Amino acid sequence: MNATTNETTNETVxxxxxxxxxxxxxxxxxxxxxxxxxxxxxxxxxxNLTVYPGDFITVLGSNGxxxxxxxxxIGGNLNADEGDVLLHGKxxxxxxxxxxxxxxxxxxxxPKLGTAPRMTVAENLLLASKRGxxxxxxxRGLRKHLDEYKTMASTMNxxxxxRLNTATGSLSGGQRQALSFLMAVESKPxxxxxxxxxxxxxxxxxQQLMTATNDRIxxxxxxxxxxxxxxxxxxxYGNRLIVxxxxxxxxxxxxxxxxxxxxxxxxxxxxxx
Amino acid sequence: xSLITSAIGQGLLWAVLGLxxxxxxxxxxxxxxxxxxxxxxxxxxxxxxxxxxxNPLLATLCAFLVGMVAGLITGLLYxxxxxxxxxxxxxxxxAAYSVNLRIMGRANLSLLGKSSxxxxxxxxxxxxxxxxxxxxxxxxxxxxxxxxFFLNTNLGQAFIATGDNPTMARSIGIKTDRMTIxxxxxxxxxxxxxxxxxxxxxxxxxxxxxxxxIVIALASIIIGEVxxxxxxxxxxxxxxxxxxxxxxxxxxxxxxxxxxxxxxNLLSAIxxxxxxxxxxxxxxxxxxxxxERSVRDERNN
Numbered sequence: 248m249n250a251t252t253n254e255t256t257n258e259t260v261x262x263x264x265x266x267x268x269x270x271x272x273x274x275x276x277x278x279x280x281x282x283x284x285x286x287x288x289x290x291x292x293x294x295n296l297t298v299y300p301g302d303f304i305t306v307l308g309s310n311g312x313x314x315x316x317x318x319x320x321i322g323g324n325l326n327a328d329e330g331d332v333l334l335h336g337k338x339x340x341x342x343x344x345x346x347x348x349x350x351x352x353x354x355x356x357x358p359k360l361g362t363a364p365r366m367t368v369a370e371n372l373l374l375a376s377k378r379g380x381x382x383x384x385x386x387r388g389l390r391k392h393l394d395e396y397k398t399m400a401s402t403m404n405x406x407x408x409x410r411l412n413t414a415t416g417s418l419s420g421g422q423r424q425a426l427s428f429l430m431a432v433e434s435k436p437x438x439x440x441x442x443x444x445x446x447x448x449x450x451x452x453x454q455q456l457m458t459a460t461n462d463r464i465x466x467x468x469x470x471x472x473x474x475x476x477x478x479x480x481x482x483x484y485g486n487r488l489i490v491x492x493x494x495x496x497x498x499x500x501x502x503x504x505x506x507x508x509x510x511x512x513x514x515x516x517x518x519x520x
Numbered sequence: 521x522s523l524i525t526s527a528i529g530q531g532l533l534w535a536v537l538g539l540x541x542x543x544x545x546x547x548x549x550x551x552x553x554x555x556x557x558x559x560x561x562x563x564x565x566x567x568x569x570x571x572x573x574x575n576p577l578l579a580t581l582c583a584f585l586v587g588m589v590a591g592l593i594t595g596l597l598y599x600x601x602x603x604x605x606x607x608x609x610x611x612x613x614x615a616a617y618s619v620n621l622r623i624m625g626r627a628n629l630s631l632l633g634k635s636s637x638x639x640x641x642x643x644x645x646x647x648x649x650x651x652x653x654x655x656x657x658x659x660x661x662x663x664x665x666x667x668x669f670f671l672n673t674n675l676g677q678a679f680i681a682t683g684d685n686p687t688m689a690r691s692i693g694i695k696t697d698r699m700t701i702x703x704x705x706x707x708x709x710x711x712x713x714x715x716x717x718x719x720x721x722x723x724x725x726x727x728x729x730x731x732x733x734i735v736i737a738l739a740s741i742i743i744g745e746v747x748x749x750x751x752x753x754x755x756x757x758x759x760x761x762x763x764x765x766x767x768x769x770x771x772x773x774x775x776x777x778x779x780x781x782x783x784x785n786l787l788s789a790i791x792x793x794x795x796x797x798x799x800x801x802x803x804x805x806x807x808x809x810x811x812e813r814s815v816r817d818e819r820n821n
Contacts, residue, residue, distance in 0.1 A: 348693030
């Protein structure tokens with residue numbers, strides 16, 4: 248296929264969204280590992296990305312392309328060595344991971360990373376409902392939220408609603424990851440980062456969670472970036488698709504153009520990289 | 521009978537240590553060596569202040585605050601200084617030894633002829649050893665209730681989450697460094713208070729009274745867990761106190777076998793080691809039963 252150049256995508260972006268203000272902007276972001284040594288490498292290499300409110304962007308790229316680093320730079324786990332990260336036009340480059348949680352939520356690939364194993368499902372949901380807020384010396388009031396959590400958990404269609412008082416560590420991987428997802432979206436974050444969140448699950452469970460994810464994002468109009476290795480998912484979901492290669496965005500389609508894209512075209516594009 | 525009463529009293533007083541250590545060892549999930557320094561630190565602070573005429577209750581409170589400072593230092597070394605927790609604890613523990621000598625001015629300070637929490641008309645009217653049971657019971661009830669309240673607040677839940685899964689805690693905006701420091705402060709405050717209570721009960725403070733403290737505190741936690749099994753968090757706190765009393769009973773029995781008091785640390789360590797090994801043994805025995813059952817089933821088929 249004719250690889251779309253950066254210039255033309257930028258033009259279509261501007262035409263599409265001239266009236267919208269961007270939610271998140273990454274400007275010329277570079278990250279360096281092993282700085283000042285012979286092994287100095289740039290993981291992100293002058294990356295530019297503009298995310299508009301309501302965007303659901305699927306992120307593709309081979310191993311080492313910088314997908315996880317991109318998420319870490321947005322999430323504040325890693326600082327950009329060059330360039331700037333803006334939220335609503337204001338630089339958040341200096342903000343810590345904890346500070347950024349007031350607008351950002353993240354689901355990791357490993358179900359174990361997203362939940363507290365010795366705390367119950369309901370306790371986990373309560374913890375996450377206070378995302379980015381002050382946690383004071385006030386009684387937690389778990390009981391009055393139980394009905395709400397039951398309803399919330401039942402949307403995942405995996406019996407999670409009947410295990411609210413179970414320690415998270417004894418849930419199945421699928422239930423645990425569904426809980427991680429609920430914890431990420433329950434406070435309706437301005438930006439949701441999904442880091443291959445269905446990759447560790449079996450095909451059926453993975454599909455179930457992906458469907459629930461899509462429904463929830465649509466219902467709450469969430470802005471989301473989703474890393475995936477499944478080309479089908481990248482094509483099926485979202486309104487925009489980007490491909491990372493060698494620390495840069497080398498492919499960026501949205502709207503109608505993305506709908507027209509076929510698996511073969513995408514696959515060939517990867518072959519050419 | 522009086523031996524049993526005494527054991528219960530000692531168990532209750534020492535349970536404060538178990539509860540303090542529970543916050544770091546079980547909730548934050550790391551062993552905090554600072555306690556070997558904060559226990560005599562609390563004892564020295566309280567005894568020195570009472571010696572100079574301070575009200576015993578106020579002196580015990582001061583011991584709590586001084587213990588918190590020690591916890592703060594360990595916490596800062598660990599979180600901001602990135603020193604491994606074991607080493608950070610050992611550093612503060614070692615430093616505390618000299619501080620304790622400074623506070624008391626000598627290695628051993630007696631409260632002979634001075635007041636203490638255990639000296640008042642009401643406690644004197646009780647039968648022998650019931651004074652420590654009474655004081656211990658009051659302290660443990662207050663401390664346990666405060667802990668249960670704290671752990672069920674939003675702050676307490678954030679604290680628990682920090683120990684359970686720090687990555688997840690940070691990802692939902694919990695400042696894990698602050699939680700760790702706070703836990704170390706409360707824990708060491710409680711252990712210093714335990715030191716103040718035990719010293720007043722004994723009638724003196726000694727710089728060497730911290731040796732082996734972590735083993736005794738751990739023993740009450742582990743014995744409670746081994747004896748009572750799967751419990752809710754609140755029940756686990758109560759189990760620590762019961763474990764502490766059980767530990768005193770075990771010690772009482774062992775000492776009846778004519779061991780010298782000099783063997784105490786050796787015995788404490790052996791008791792704790794046995795309790796730590798018990799779950800392994802149990803697993804082993806379950807395994808045996810499993811094999812037995814499967815063989816029997818096969819025969820029936």
